[in-house]
Amino acid sequence: MKFISLILVVFAVSACSPTAISSPVSSPTLTVQWSIEYIATASVDALKQQSPKEIASYLFDQWLNHSKASEAPLRYRLEDYQIREVELPENLEALAKEQSVDFVAAVTFSVKPTQVPYSYWVAGNGTVTEEGWIKNKFLLVGVVEKDVIYKLSVIGTGP
């Protein structure tokens, strides 16, 4: 991945609603060149007390937060998001092996894009609400540990 610069400004992320699951540790706000190919990462050491589900949640929160950056193209930009649920389905072990990740998580979440029409976030799944949210989106993501870093791999909408 091409990082031009990476400045971590750590502060509590309060984007999630009360119904959203809590992140194990605060997600950082990243100042990096925006890219849809952005890969969320975290040091293994920082998350050593966390469960796989919490690690996936942390990384996915970071991945969504990346699209709140003002540098993000309008098509991709988010005003807000909520992570509703992170599951580790047993029936996705074969997918994890195929995708060369340690485990696969199924994430249910909602996003509020800056604009709904023609937003990237409309694609795939989710229900558009009158308030401009896209509720109940679903993605499969993988987590791989390599060189003391956890990396998030966004797999897709389905297996």
Next chain:
Amino acid sequence: MFKRTRPMKFMRSSSAVLLTFLSLLISVNATPLATVEASTVSQTKAQLADEEKIKNVINAYFKLRYEGQKLLKAQDFSYLLADKNRNWVQAEKDKREIELYVASAYNLNYMSYQYTLDYESIQISLGQATVHLREGHEVVFAALAPEVSRMANLEHIITLTQTKNDWKILDDEYQDELTRLMAEKNKDVIIEQVRLNYAADAQQVRSSVFHSHNLARLAYQRALTSHSYNRIAAIQYADYWATKRNVTTYHNETNNDCTNYVSQALYEGTSHTMSTPDNYMTKWYYDFPSHSGSYPWVNVDGLRSFLLNNYSNGGRGPKGINLQSMCSLQPGDVVQLRNGSIWFHTVIIVVKLNSSCSEASFLYDAHDVDRFHYPLSYLSSYTKRYTAVVGWND
């Protein structure tokens, strides 16, 4: 309201032989059923309230229609009518004739049926009655057996007039996909289109792309569609782009490309016909200048809703029907997956290996994760919904 049209006087020569045969099949021995006559006899029983008499007449009227579809013989309902010469009567006869033609061609006679008439109101005044009801049914088409097909909430407004002790039907106003089609085309044109669609389907089934001998899924709506879905074109596109992206033409919805990809394949099957881009949420289109698809183009629920509602909306683009099971799926049809309460993924069927009704018999292509000729059984742990593409509107 259904605008009925007059039938053409002459059939087209190309279909004359087949139509003549079917017409004979349909019209000869067109007799009311004894069971139905019992309902009219019952009208003479003075103790029956007017409402009951009216319901008996209406029930007989519907029973004859359903029995006709079961026996593949037109049933004479004229004895239930106040005036046999009204325009709507001829239109209703034409409609039933078309239905029987389709049923004969596609083996879609009813093996069994159960209909419901949900009466919303019966207003009686000065010897006339106006009845609002909703028709529903569960039927088993011969070609689809044992799959049960359902229809619900077809609204009818039926007017009746009182004659001595009887009630007779003056009019039946309702609107379904066939009445809408008949508002634009007469009976003979529609039957000719059915014949052409049937020939096109039969040719496709004979082609090497298909391994199925089963015409079962060529359901009623498909037979009546004004434009046949080009399954081969859709499948070829899906196969070619299954593991890559057509980024010179379409935007890649990274990690969320499943429905965008299937829409592209459907677009090939509709001879590049998409909706007029005037409603982002309800119309199915790709906006090439901005490189973006509309909500139905890119979203699982959006696509499903568009396909199933493209009868009443009349939007340009593909139209589909819900299938109760996978048994009637054919290459080019759409399958979607559910996790919990969320319908989250769209795939397109590209091969049917044999005639058995098992997930291993169907192969699909998909994006995100990209799949080429994967067996549907790979997705066996998910709840699925099946949408058969039946044609397209222009």
